[in-house]
Amino acid sequence: MPTSIQISGFDKEGFHDSVAVELRKTIQDTDRLLFVASSPDEFEKLDEYTKRIFCFFCESGLNFHSYQILDKRMPDSEQEHAIDTASCIFLMGGYARVQLAYLKEQNVISSIKNHKGTVIGLSAGAINMAKRSVIANPYHPPVSVYAGMNMIDITVVPHFNDIKEEFIKKEIFPLTYDGAIYGLCDDAIIITQNGLTRHNGTIYKIAKGNMRQLDPLDRI
Numbered sequence: 680m681p682t683s684i685q686i687s688g689f690d691k692e693g694f695h696d697s698v699a700v701e702l703r704k705t706i707q708d709t710d711r712l713l714f715v716a717s718s719p720d721e722f723e724k725l726d727e728y729t730k731r732i733f734c735f736f737c738e739s740g741l742n743f744h745s746y747q748i749l750d751k752r753m754p755d756s757e758q759e760h761a762i763d764t765a766s767c768i769f770l771m772g773g774y775a776r777v778q779l780a781y782l783k784e785q786n787v788i789s790s791i792k793n794h795k796g797t798v799i800g801l802s803a804g805a806i807n808m809a810k811r812s813v814i815a816n817p818y819h820p821p822v823s824v825y826a827g828m829n830m831i832d833i834t835v836v837p838h839f840n841d842i843k844e845e846f847i848k849k850e851i852f853p854l855t856y857d858g859a860i861y862g863l864c865d866d867a868i869i870i871t872q873n874g875l876t877r878h879n880g881t882i883y884k885i886a887k888g889n890m891r892q893l894d895p896l897d898r899i
Contacts, residue, residue, distance in 0.1 A: 681768070681794040682872040683830055685805035687837035688772070688865035689735060695866035697880040699739040705870055706767055706797050712736070712743040713765035715791075716750040717773030717803045719781050725750055728771070732801075743767070755785065762790045767797045770804025772837075775814055779807050779827065792830050802837040809834045811858055817846045824854060831871050833861060833899060839883060840864040852888045859886040861899065869899060 682705060686698055694702065714729045725748055733746050747753070747761055762768065768791060770778065782788050791798060800808040812827030815836045836842070836851065839862030851860060861869070867880035882893045893899070 680792070681796055681798040681830075682870065683808060684797060684799040684871075685808060685831075685833065685835055685863065685869045686799065686801050687805065687835075687839070687863035687867050688802060690865070693735040693738050695880065697866045698868045701868045701870055701877075701879050702736075702799075703740050705872065706741055708766035708796055709741055709743045710745075710766040711764060712746040713761055713768045714746060714748045715768060715770045715778070715782070715804070716748060717771045717775065717778035719750040719777075722750065722752060725771075732769070732771075749787075758785055758787055759790055762787055762794065765794070765796065767799065768794055770798065770800040770807060772802030772804060775803035775806045775812065776823075776825075778803055779812075779825075782807075782828070788828050792828060798830065805835050805837055805863070813851075813854060813860060815842070815846075815851050815854075817842055817850075822850045822854070833869060833871070833876070834858060835861045835863050835869070837863050838865060839867075840881070847885070847890070851885060852890075855885045855889075856887055859884055861885070861893075862890075 716725050806812045807827045808830045809827040810829040810832045811834045813824050815822045862883035864881035867882045869878045876899045883890050
């Protein structure tokens with residue numbers, strides 16, 4: 680099983696310090712980085728976005744030798760090999776449902792789940808990594824719950840710092856009676872490695888209609 684990393688976002692300057700320090704601790708192999716698109720046919724946007732994130736890695740001290748993009752430009756026959764030979768897989772942010780549907784269509788979810796390196800999920804990618812995935816974006820309703828990739832049993836709502844309390848109580852609280860949901864602010868990161876989980880940054884645990892901010896030593 681891969682080391683799994685869930686992150687929410689970044690700012691104009693790159694990864695937040697709390698995220699960058701954990702990425703440096705966790706990622707040892709910086710040979711090949713594979714970006715997995717969430718909108719696999721928006722090529723111009725993808726190229727701009729991946730170049731930007733690749734620079735963020737470099738600025739954080741993680742100098743990958745090369746990167747590829749798994750999207751509709753990559754032939755089906757090459758996608759399994761790209762996954763298998765990647766040092767780190769980066770599930771991109773954007774459209775969670777579109778990303779998951781494409782990965783199912785390409786029949787590559789099992790290969791990602793069995794990867795021997797590191798898999799990072801950003802925003803939509805972090806949502807899709809979970810066993811129980813939740814989309815709770817006040818700017819793009821409705822709220823929805825669906826079966827994710829089942830890489831880890833940690834359900835997250837990214838960009839939690841942008842969500843108003845009224846929406847959290849009305850839309851997210853009712854979902855927490857079926858399992859805890861973790862609100863990730865953009866400085867937050869959750870790492871699951873060798874059966875152990877650690878975290879950094881600002882994270883809220885919402886369970887059974889109650890919410891509290893996690894302390895650094897709290898378990899997830």
